[in-house]
Amino acid sequence: MLPRSSNPDCIHSRILGHESQNLNTEIDLRHSLFNLHHRSMLRLLDSFLSPNRASLKVCGVTTSDDANELARVGVSALGVNFWPQSKRYCPPEEARQFLPALSERILRVGVFVNADLDLPCQLHAEGLIDVAQFHGDEDYCYCERYSREGLPFFKAIGVGDGSEISTALRYNATALLLDAHAPGLYGGTGRTIDWNTAASFVEEKSAPPIILAGGITVENAAESLLTSRACALDIASGAESTPGIKDFGKISALLEILRSLPE
Numbered sequence: 001m002l003p004r005s006s007n008p009d010c011i012h013s014r015i016l017g018h019e020s021q022n023l024n025t026e027i028d029l030r031h032s033l034f035n036l037h038h039r040s041m042l043r044l045l046d047s048f049l050s051p052n053r054a055s056l057k058v059c060g061v062t063t064s065d066d067a068n069e070l071a072r073v074g075v076s077a078l079g080v081n082f083w084p085q086s087k088r089y090c091p092p093e094e095a096r097q098f099l100p101a102l103s104e105r106i107l108r109v110g111v112f113v114n115a116d117l118d119l120p121c122q123l124h125a126e127g128l129i130d131v132a133q134f135h136g137d138e139d140y141c142y143c144e145r146y147s148r149e150g151l152p153f154f155k156a157i158g159v160g161d162g163s164e165i166s167t168a169l170r171y172n173a174t175a176l177l178l179d180a181h182a183p184g185l186y187g188g189t190g191r192t193i194d195w196n197t198a199a200s201f202v203e204e205k206s207a208p209p210i211i212l213a214g215g216i217t218v219e220n221a222a223e224s225l226l227t228s229r230a231c232a233l234d235i236a237s238g239a240e241s242t243p244g245i246k247d248f249g250k251i252s253a254l255l256e257i258l259r260s261l262p263e
Contacts, residue, residue, distance in 0.1 A: 045174070055233075057234045058235055061079065062090045062245070067106075071102055074255060076232070078108060099128040109131045112133065112135065114138065121149060132152075136156075143173065154174060154176070155168070157179070165200065165201055176209075180192065195223070210231060211231065218250055221233060221258070
């Protein structure tokens, strides 16, 4: 778990005070702004993965209106799918129209499936995403190359009987996202996983934070969290009217369910 910031405003004040003594060039200014954004991103990430209260990530966002509304209603994270074969695919050129403006308002997760590593690195450098989510067959070396850049990532794991735990831990991911095991398919199946198996991941002492995906809806969200004890839910089809178009009636109901659960 990332260390929690006790007072973000004080941290910002100290950074600004320190940097103001040394901002003599445009490079210094860019460096200062990067540090401010990086710290803000870490606070969003820390809050999303906090064990104290379950969070919600709505995945498969394709429009500016939906993205801005998710931030407005208090959803912790959104996912934008950069895999061209997904029915919720959002081309980078379209994502560039709305993701930068959401910086520091909501955690922005880019979803990738067996992509050239240059793509998530480029989108992060452009300020489009805060976190990469690798949802394909990416191996340890691929993920290690990304983490060497100091960039956070979630690794999706297809869950069967729980034997995947030892393999999953080798990724050294910022968080693990547990989804239904479906060979040849990369998420979005609407299938649930065994939430007791998910709980075994949570109980593993060396495991990072666990995000639960796979067939989560308004009807089963509470039970899935209480059984698995995951720190967050990742929902796509259970929060939309048609693929890529979000249903804010469902999203409001999901947020209310999460708020009603005991801490």
